[in-house]
Amino acid sequence: MNEKVIRNQRKWQTIIFVALIFVLTYLSADITNFNIIHGIATLPDAVTWIFANLFVTQETLERLPKILEKLVETILMSIAATTTATVISFFLGLMGSKTTGTSSVLGAFARFVASVSRNIPVVAWALILLLSFGQNSVTGYLALFVGSVGFLTRAFIESIDEASHSAVEALKATGATYFQIIYKAVIPQCLPQMISWILFMIETNIRNATLVGILTGTGIGYTFDLYYKTLNYNAVALVTLSIVLSVIAIELISNHIRKVIL
Missing domain, CATH: 1.10.3720.10 (MetI-like)
Structure with a gap:
């Protein structure tokens, strides 16, 4: 019984910790006006620009x-x-x-x-x-x-x-x-x-x-x-x-x- 209680406590601690991380991430992005989806969407263009411009001649x-x-x-x-x-x-x-x-x-x-x-x-x-x-x-x-x-x-x-x-x-x-x-x-x-x-x-x-x-x-x-x-x-x-x-x-x-x- 004690082991079950301990497992449940650890489970809820993990859930709370993950939820806290998501909340802090959202608040940080909102405060800094950072659009995560836009950043991910522009990643292919950034990689393409790197290969198109950063090369040794x-x-x-x-x-x-x-x-x-x-x-x-x-x-x-x-x-x-x-x-x-x-x-x-x-x-x-x-x-x-x-x-x-x-x-x-x-x-x-x-x-x-x-x-x-x-x-x-x-x-x-x-x-x-x-x-x-x-x-x-x-x-x-x-x-x-x-x-x-x-x-x-x-x-x-x-x-x-x-x-x-x-x-x-x-x-x-x-x-x-x-x-x-x-x-x-x-x-x-x-x-x-x-x-x-x-x-x-x-x-x-x-x-x-x-x-x-x-x-x-x-x-x-x-x-x-x-x-x-x-x-x-x-x-x-x-x-x-x-x-x-x-x-x-x-x-x-x-x-x-x-x-x-x-």
Whole structure:
């Protein structure tokens, strides 16, 4: 009898949840004047336009060296922002972790920094920094850096907290110093997971850097925006294809590295 009651409760909870989703969807569409049926009806025309305009021509391929130069610039900026953010995030992670934290005040500070920088989108950071630094590569780098610090700090705190406490306690019992505990117990256990998070952040930053570049006037994002505004859709197709292939290649390399270290 109890099992039947529980099943009925779950059934009604599911029905209520689905109904709530439909109501929220309808209200959202009504408030924003979005016609779902019209959107679905125009989808074939949109796909037809894409295949009719976004294709690479022989003339467009002459622009490939310049596009690749900007693409490499974007990738290097993403890697630089991630690696420098990793250093800051590591120390913030040690401060914020319950396993390695030495002060509740420093721990709260580390978690506050992670929360603020992580919950504000990278695009918003780019707009904020744009007012101070203008349209240049420094603005794009800083926007990616700040966003990376928030994400990696949170990830590092969780990775350190999940580490085995027995090794830490054993070293404390032998009289090891704080930095010896970090070097001998924490880093060996957390390093594979941290490297995985760093690789994920590099992939994410390369995607974000394209959008940030449109705002800051740098990298492959600026090139994409330039061709798009001049209605050079063949060049837009080549830029898009280059971005997609580079992201796939980096993801494959990252997945291979993860298989090796995990």
